[in-house]
Amino acid sequence: MQMDAKHTPDYIFEASWEVCNKVGGIYTVLSTKANSLQKLYKDKVFFIGPDVLQPSDNPWFLEEKELYADWRNFARINQNLEIRAGRWNVPGNPIVFLIKFDRFFEQKNSIYSEMWLDFGVDSMYAYGDYDESSMFAYASGVVIESFYRFHRLEACHVIAHFDEWQLGMGALYIKKYVPKIATVFTTHATGVGRSIAGNGLPLYNHLKNYNGDQMARQLNMVAKHSIEKRAAQSVDCFTTVSDITAQECSQFLQRQPDVVTPNGFEKDFIPNGLNYRRTRKKARETLLSVAEKLLGHFVHPDALLVGISGRYEYKNKGIDVFIDALDTLRKMPQLSKDVIAFIMIPAWIKGPREDWQSALYTTHQLQDIENDKIVNYLKYLGFSNSEQERVKVIFVPSYLNGFDGIFNTDYYNLLIGLDVSVFPSYYEPWGYTPHESVAFSIPTITTTLAGFGVWAKKNGDTEKGLSDGVQVIYRDDSNYKEVAEEIAATLYDFTLKSIDQVNVLKKMAAELSDRADWAHFITYYQEAYRKALHNSFIRLSKPARYKAD
Structure with missing residues (x-):
């Protein structure tokens, strides 16, 4: 402008x-x-x-x-x-x-009093x-x-x-x-929107019925909501x-x-040409090597490598629906290709594992594995990671900063080795993870409840499935099962694609990301x-x- x-x-x-x-x-x-x-x-x-x-x-x-x-x-x-x-x-x-x-901090009480008197910011029950x-x-x-x-x-x-x-x-x-x-x-x-979603309450189907101030009291976040609302209204x-997120702001912040x-x-640091191919080859070798050590058996070099990443927000980030999609995929009798799914979600860990074979799913030792939602759900669904299973799941609960003790490289140097990524978010104001994925020419699946997904739907996701490098699945409060099934069907379809077809998808993904740079x-x-x-x-x-x- x-x-x-x-x-x-x-x-x-x-x-x-x-x-x-x-x-x-x-x-x-x-x-x-x-x-x-x-x-x-x-x-x-x-x-x-x-x-x-x-x-x-x-x-x-x-x-x-x-x-x-x-x-x-x-x-x-x-x-x-x-x-x-x-x-x-x-x-x-x-x-x-x-x-x-x-x-x-010495002036805290007087500052809070000033903010109350001048702007009505309620810091009384802050924590x-x-x-x-x-x-x-x-x-x-x-x-x-x-x-x-x-x-x-x-x-x-x-x-x-x-x-x-x-x-x-x-x-x-x-x-x-x-x-x-x-x-x-x-x-x-918005604080209230994130909290509603994180507490398992239906956000979208009932958005117009929520009162921001009332929900802040119910969710015990009056102070944070108060400062957010007063700042939004005053600037x-x-x-x-x-x-x-604009819809949430209008409803909750008035x-x-x-x-x-x-x-x-910014894509300046993403390798190009021959350097891209070399970096991707190295990343893929790293992922397959770790998978083989953890699983304890041969992994076909042509296996489909799938990934999800982000904060450990089990529902908001769609980790739950991703695991259910993998469960649906592994039960497809027609699936003839190995699929290795990497859940790259930082959690509370002790450090890298040494007893690889007893790990079952995780690359690192979890502090509270008995209560870990990801591990417990994989066990509940019966994932065994056996050689006979077509779909294997590997949980990487460490920050991938180059010093995790297993991969010893950063997230981007692994992302580039994936074939496809999945980010089926329930609550995602923007969604850098699918955005980063297409920037690295990795086709991605996301939802209409992610800001990036909404943008992509407007600006490039015009074809069915992943044929344009991104698939934006419609999601609301009541179609969880359908979302999981659609992800599974898309991943199955991806296993059937030739190298040339995959390269076209990668090119389309990169072209979409070009329209979403700074x-x-x-x-x-x-x-x-x-x-x-x-x-x-x-x-x-x-x-x-x-x-x-």
Whole structure:
């Protein structure tokens, strides 16, 4: 979208708990988006993250002690702000400020009182990570204000962007104390929506009947919902990542997002040509080698390698329906090809296994194997992983970061070796896992309850089954069995395809991902900045409710 100078930001601050802090999917969003933002706003984009890791333990942060040293010294001496500056060790190398926020805990009660009186944020029954997140969020607001005033940016167009409920208090701080800054708030998943789905309640068929505040009380998450809702309603521009999450926002947060900002992906690090073929060959050899050692018998090199990955959210990520689909597949008498299914879901582990043959399903020792849902369901269904079984299941419960003790390589270096991936999510605001899969030319199966699935249905999934590189299966609250059967049928069909047919699917998958990279999606953030500035101009033309101290 073309923007005139009036609506073009001069400075952008974006604060998130996952800046230089690899926790979940938001890290992928921000770290891959950074390159495109740097190209557009060279070194006028500042990411703000929590300084919670020891310098030696943070490979993502490259400290530069002279960067904005004058301001940071001033902030340390006069405002008691401890700020480290440097670069994020990702493509684009954007400027990052990591901040200590411990001192704000002394002011916690007064901060919560202020947020209640000014915005109606109810922190009374907060628990878990609420305090830590809120103190970091508040500190982020203070740091942005400090930079803004020290560098006299009053005549500039400044954006302050905050991600998820964890940073909500930062948005509200800026709204009160630096009202000239235009604010953006992004929710990547509503707290109430995720909690409803995670607690086994039907979300979609009854969405319009739920009251967000009432459900927050019922689910014991009043504080998190309160800050999320007040931030969403108070900022100049409110965004979310998919059309499906926009429906949740409208219902639970009582504000329709101004812009949907889908999550892009940077493909610069994905190997091409001969390098791709070599990397894929090595990945496949690794997967087959581990499978043979674990299973204790020969695995045909032409076996179909299937995978699922993501957080251990048994229902939300569709792990349950994936296992049922494998159960349906193994009972097909016409199945004539070996299928090795890898469930790459991090769990609570002791370490890599040494007693391979007694492992049955898992590559690593689980801390609480008796109560593990995946293992128990595989046993219940009767999976034996015997040589006679066509379908074998291997549970990889470790983070694949290159140091797991079994594969000793990262997730992407295994993903590239799969033939097909399956992500039959029930609750998935976006869905980086299927997105990453097609980016690596791996055909994928997902659902209409994943943001990426909804996008793909609009922008490329036009053919039946996997014939265009992605299959988006319709899913709702009542068709679980049908989803499992459709996945099984698709996987069976895949076992019949020739090498040439598979290569066509891989090419189609890659072409779809080309339309979902940041080069295409960054424009939605530009639109969000434009709307934030426009709405801030309108807001500032009205009588001010707050006055800066």
